[in-house]
Amino acid sequence: MSEQIGVIGGGIVGVALARELTQSGAEITVLEKEARLAAHQTGHNSGVVHAGLYYAPGSLKATLCAKGRVQIREFCEQKGLPYREVGKLVVAVDGTELDALAEIERRSIANGVPDLARIDDVGRLREIEPHVAGVAAVHSPHTATVDYAAITEAMAQDVRAAGGHIRLNSDVTDIRIEGDRVRVIAAGSEHVFDRVIAAAGLQSDVVARLVGADPSPKILPFRGEYWELRHxxxxxxxxxxxxxxxxxxxxxxxxxxxGVYDDVHVGPNAVPALAREGYAWLRISARDTWESLRWPGAWPLAKQHWRMGVDEISGSLIKPLYFRKAQRFIPELTSRDLHAKTTAGVRAQAWGRDGSLLDDFAVDQIGPVTVLRNAPSPAATSSIAIAQYVVEHYLPEAVA
Incomplete structure (x- = not known):
């Protein structure tokens, strides 16, 4: 009899894990608390398929992003989903940013970003982006854009076709490790699995606590707000x-x-959210806010980054401040061109007791339960590679 494996979380990483496991013969059930898949980070991001410009060489982010970018492209080709290589310019507006730009170039080369080019000629810069202002840039021509919600749904179809189950409206409220089995309570129903993998995003630390994992790292939600350019x-x-x-x-x-459908978004900023799923200023959870404030890392984080916090919050509340950040790169931009705040996403950023923000992907193993503790951007780009990594390193005997 094949193993019974539960996957908590119906974002792209959770569904990619389910798909990987069904291909290996396991019997899979995905538990998603919302009424649809990709309801949170997956469905609220910018749709970028990252090429790996920023990440520390040798890190999981760098390794899995490079692999995942190719896999996402191949998956889109296989399923007939849109995949557009529109390219990316990382622009130094003035000479004070040249050293940092050189570091981006160094990391990009170390990470094998395909066809990366350093541009120091303003004329060449304008050939790529005619309205941009800057003194230098690095150009990643193969950075692409996709519809990650559509990709998640296509992966879910593969899960179902392989005999897997996807249970929506299944909020997990308890997890009990009982010997070599795991009992999961979700929306009042009980499920018993041989193993459980949690890719719960904004709720990852909550799920970790249910199985007795270390409370650190904790999730600090950051809201990213987007404006849209007028058509x-x-x-x-x-x-x-x-x-x-x-x-x-x-x-x-x-x-x-x-974006993949030719809309142009400006953003996001990074504002501490007042709720784990706080997509607007008026979405407030006293419990979530209090848990963040009383976390030991709260004061060290505030002490180190308070100036940036004030700047980001001001830009969120005062449109001209946000506009000026954008106009640095396109001087022709006017305030009227920023049509409306169309959407917002909330990033599940893991932070430690000392106030440090975790930069790399992180996974915990608690008996038969595997928990992804930190999977921010480029997790969507890396989703298939993350799934393969977790199966290979944390569940090899489950799919042998």
Missing amino acids: DRTDLVRGMIYPVPDPRFPFLGVHFTR
Whole structure:
């Protein structure tokens, strides 16, 4: 009899794990608390297929992003899903950013980013993005854009076709390890598995606590808000225009992204959310906020990054401040061109007791339960590779 494996979480990583396991012969049940798949991080991101420009060489992010980018492209080709290589420019606006740009170039080369080019000629810069301002850039022509929600649904079809089950509206409230079995309570129903894998995103630390794992790292939710360019002004951006990121912070800064359906978004920022699923300022959870404030890492994090926090919150509340961040890269941009705040995503950022923000992917093993503790961007790009990594390193005997 094949193993019974439960997967908690119906985002792209959870469904990719289920798909990988069904291909290996296990009997799979996915438990998703929402009424649809990809309801949170997967369905609220920018749709970028990252090429691996930013990540520390040798890290899991770097390794799995490089592998996952190819796998996502092949999956889209196989399923007839849109995959557009619109390209990305990481732009140094002035000379103070050249050293940081050189570090991005070094990491990109070490990570094998295909056909990466350093551009120091402003004329060449304008050939790629005619409206951009800057003194230098690195160009990743194969950075692409997709519809990750559609990819998740296509993966789910593969899971079902292989005999797997996907249970929506199944909020997990308890997990009990009983010898060599795991009992999971979800929406009042009991499920018994040989193994459980949790890819619960914004709830990953909550799930970890249910099985007695270390409370650290904890999830700190950051909301990223997007504005949309007016349809008659989308010609200002051909592909993607990114700033040189601040190496002290795991966010990329406000940027321009042409989506797979030709909409152009400006953002996101990075504002501490007042709820784990706080997609707007008025979405508040007193419990989530209190848990964040009383975490030992709260004061060290605030002390180190308070200036950036004030800057991000101000940009969220005051449109002209947000606009000025964007206009640095496209001087022709006007405030009227930012049409509306169309959507927001919430990033599940893991942080430790000392206030440090975890940069790499992280996995815990508690008996027969495997928990993904940190899987932020580029997790969607890396989803198939993450699934294969987890199966290979944490469940090899389950699919032998």
